[in-house]
Every structure is written in C-alpha cells, then in structure tokens.
Amino acid sequence: MANGMLAAGQTLVTEAGEQVTVAELFGSGGQGEVYRVRTPHGDRAVKWYYPQLADARQRQILEGLIHHGWGDDRFLWPQTVVMDPSASYPGFGYLMDVRPQRFHDLPALFRRDASVAATTLRTLVAAALHTVEAYFTLHSKGIAYRDINWGNIFFDPTTGDVLVCDNDNAVVDGEAAAVAGTMDFMAPELVRGDKGAQPGIQTDLHSLAVLLFLLLMNHHPLDGAQALKIRCMDEAAKRKMYGTHPLFIYDPADTGNRPVPGEHPTVIATWGALPKILRDLFVQTFTRGLDTPSMRVRESQWRDALSRVLDAITICASCGRQNMTQPDGPAPDCWKCGNTVLLPPKLEVVTGRGALRTRRGIRLDPQARVYAHHLVDDPERHDFTAVVGEMTEHPQQRGRFGLTNRSTLQWTVRRDDGTVQEVGPGRTVALRPGLLLEFGGGTEAEVHA
Structure with a gap:
C-alpha cells in the first residue's frame, strides 16, 4: 500500500451497516484520498477525507447531497457515508462508483498524451457541450458546484462523453461551504474577496467559461502578455491577474493582454479558427461578465451555440481535417492547410x-x-x-x-x-x-x- 491513510484489508462500514473492504489506493487530492473498495455489490470507490477536513460542516454537506439521491450517469455522486467501526481511523468518507477506464482527465488532453490521441474536433466540441449540459442540469436543481476546474471533469476521447467527479463540495445555492474554488477558475469577485460575494451558480458560470476556453483553446483566457511580465507567479500575482485587474486576452477594447507571437502560438491559432458565434460568447463573459455577474453567458446559451457549431463541423476536402465553421456563415480557410473549406x-x-x-x-x-x-x-x-x-x-x-x-x-x-x-x-x-x-x-x- 502506497502511504495511504487507510490500510489494504481495512473494513469500513456504511450508514446502513454494510461492510466494505479497502483494496488499493487510487490517488489523492486536495481534500482526501480515493480508494478502490470491495462491496457485496461489486467494486466501488471511497473518498476518505483528511482528518482536518472531516468536520461537521462537510458531513452535513455530504449527507445533504446523498439525500438528493442524484441518479445522473454524468456524475460520480456520493452514495453513502462510510466510517471505520473500530474508530482506529478517525473521520469519514463516502462511497461512489468507480470511474470507468474510458474516461481520461483534461490534463492528459492539454499534454496531448497518447491515451487521448483519438480525440477529434467533433469529440472535443461534444465534450464541451456535454460539460455544459451536465452543469446546466445541476444548476436547474438549485445546486451550485462551487469548484468547477480542469481537475473535476473527465472525458471519453472517442465519444466526447463526460464524467463530473468530486461532487462533494456542491451545495444548494446560497448555502455556505468550506471550498470557494480554485483561483485560476474563480470569479473575480471571489478572488478579490468582495463583501457579500460567495460561491454560487453565478460564480459557477465564470468558472464554466474558463473551463470551456481551456478545453477549446488549450489556454487560460486571462493569461496573455501581462503574465509574461510577472517574475514570480505567487498568490499575490494571481490575485491581481484573476481578481483585481483581470483582462481578457482578446478584449476588443483593450489590447494590453494579447497573446504574444512565439510565446502563445496555440491560442493565437485556435482563436482564429473559432467560429464567431463562440468568440462572441467568450468576449461577453470575459469583458462585461468580469465586472457584472448577470452578464455572464448562461448554460443554455453555451449549449445552443456549441450544438450549432457541432452540426456545422466540416471536413476539408484538401487535407481531410475537421474544421469548425460559422453556422450560416461563409466558408473559412482550413486551420491546417489554409485552403478554403468547401461547404x-x-x-x-x-x-x-x-x-x-x-x-x-x-x-x-x-x-x-x-x-x-x-x-x-x-x-x-x-x-x-x-x-x-x-x-x-x-x-x-x-x-x-x-x-x-x-x-x-x-x-x-x-x-x-x-x-x-x-x-x-x-x-x-x-x-x-x-x-x-x-x-x-x-x-x-x-x-x-
């Protein structure tokens, strides 16, 4: 066993009194460790919290989520609280399904790992669409995720299907919780610590837009020329870049944070190949939406635009590459070979x-x-x-x-x-x-x- 809090063979018990046996450590994160466990119903996974985070408030949030009884297959939802009956291992965790092997994390996509080499433009846009719809479903139930970031979404490179993990921080919108988000994805008002600002569905919309930009552009929407001038990207520098002075790299009214040729070639190329229908939504949410939360793009807007773009993807007759095209728009030049795409x-x-x-x-x-x-x-x-x-x-x-x-x-x-x-x-x-x-x-x- 590799330095886990729980030992292989350790018996845990669910709230219903059912025993589960720890098999192996899957990995660890900011809140705890995830293990494969044996249950009478087959293998499951258990997330076990670090002792300092296994407090009464987290237990209350967890039990509230379990009470919702979420049955959506796009979420690895908490199923039941588990504890150590001998009290040798203080704290608690929760039982959930095991993530199927076909789902890969987004960092693998950003690194262009061989494991996600099957990803096409179609599956990438489909993954963005599925991500939007998953969070739309959550928000429509009045639940805020609060920590949307690249580490919580897994995708199938062949189909574009997505799986949302780490759902134990989601709460009914307006309720308090310990986690405010990951700074790179947090809404500016949360980064600044504005009076009265708290994570919720409205701040989720900013985080969702950052995630979509990363997914389609492989780049952060606020990381341009200004970031290159920062010698040490410490918390103070991030607070300025994401909170007090955020500036979209393609803000049409301010070119001070544009991507730098030679330093940011990927986002320069991908932004140029992005249909106007999506560019306009990114501009809205990362200009007016930075200061005015009500101007952030809603999930339904993202869904409709991504769906239309997906239906308009066209193969270049010259090189065989897939191209996003503007629905009802003129033929673009192929991003790969430069020839005009025949619609x-x-x-x-x-x-x-x-x-x-x-x-x-x-x-x-x-x-x-x-x-x-x-x-x-x-x-x-x-x-x-x-x-x-x-x-x-x-x-x-x-x-x-x-x-x-x-x-x-x-x-x-x-x-x-x-x-x-x-x-x-x-x-x-x-x-x-x-x-x-x-x-x-x-x-x-x-x-x-």
Missing part, C-alpha cells in the same frame, strides 16, 4: 409549430448524422447514440451520398417537381437542393445548397 449542402431542420418553430442546420458532410435531439424544440440532453439518419455512400457510385433512415419510422420525401416518396427504415434518399423531408410529428427538413 457541403445543409439540411435545415424545422421543429415545433406556428410562430415558435425552431430551425437548425446540419452540414451534410460524409460523417454527418441526424440525431433524435434534432427533431425536438428544446432537447434536455444531446444523445449521440440516438441516430435517426446518417450519410451513406452509394455502393456503386463513389463520392455520391444519401441520407439513410436509421429510425423505426417512415419518412416522407417531397421533391420540387411535386413527386412524393416514402422512405422506410433502412432505406436511403438521394439529397438534392429543394428536397423536403418529413420526419413525422411536425418535424421537417429541407436541403439547401
């Missing part, structure tokens, strides 16, 4: 009825798919396993694609010459500009060049 036709999906109809466009590149969330007005969650239709290549005519019905329902196709065709499950329809598809339930789509 494929777009499927404009219309949902809802009357004046409240919602429109979203899907670029029909060879990897495009139509998902169940495309067919509803306001999807609660984007599920990329629920495929309704996908682009498939003609078996005899290379380079010619159609949309194959992967649903269990029959589609109706109306061509501009007035002819009507039924497209059953497993059948494919050739896509031409002007073609109208009816998916059922009032949802329809039209192909645009």
